[in-house]
Amino acid sequence: MTAHTQTAHAHEEARGRLRDRYLLPADARPASTARGLHHAALVSSDVERTVRFYQELLGFPLVELIENRDYPGSTHFFFDIGHGNLLAFFDFPGLDVGPYLEVFGGLHHIAISMDPDRWGEIRDRLDAAGVEVAEHSEVSLYFPGPDGERLELIADPLGEMYGSQILPADH
Template identity: 65%
Template sequence: MSVTAEERARLTSERDQIRDKYLAPREQRPASAARGIHHTALISGDVQRSVEFYQNILGFPLTEMFENRDLAGSTHFFFDVGHGNALAFFDLPGVDVGDYAEVFGGLHHLAISVTPENWRAARERLDAAGVPYQLESETSIYLRDPDGARVELISDQLGEMYGHPVG
């Protein structure tokens, strides 16, 4: 799917109008009502495989595991992704989730900030494990986790993307 030059110009104009209306200069923005992302929850097709991937390959320690309160027998488990943030998973035994389909409001990808040193180490572990990925510049690696979720490891500072503030 691609857009025509005319459609792109219209979309650019629309984006500019939204930015002009809602994006206040950094020094004029009110403080956020949020404290941060407590956790983002994804679905795991295999608990052990997810733990091995996220802890052993990506380097995010498993921090907690218990039965999911919403589905008997289901496991809810968490990984430390830094700054008090967690990446959580549920497995859904007995539930047919069907094939993946990109939907509006669905997860496009999860971008996790890592130091340049941890970025290089994760890349080496991905290579050693034979996990395919897409290298985007020297700051981003895009990959799919064992269940197909798109993950980006980005070595830019938190609050920045490609040298520009985003937070």
């Protein structure tokens, strides 16, 4: 057995222990205490470029644009990503904010569910706009946003993951 195979096997064993200890069967899980994701907030280096990307290219309508109450001169703006969920951004003019870095506790990617027909349409728009897209499992598109944020558009319905129902259908 190679070192890589041994490591992969050890990781799978660790996931198995976690599943056995914490992943309850659907009928035994308590209801969540949350109502849903109100918004996730990211940092934008250019408000107009971000609005063009998310509204014009991806089709997420801009629904609010206000001053950030925590930093005068900063803009806080929100896009509708469906089902009452919002994707928000801040800009921080005058601050030396660096490029995206993957760090512990940091953002890896945001996955947004999309109807398969719209998914294909947006894939074509991204391609026409020259955005580098990686397609996986015939339902996932991974690509960078205007500031390097990692995005995934997934053609699976909410509550499903690659064809498996992970939340009850009535959720």
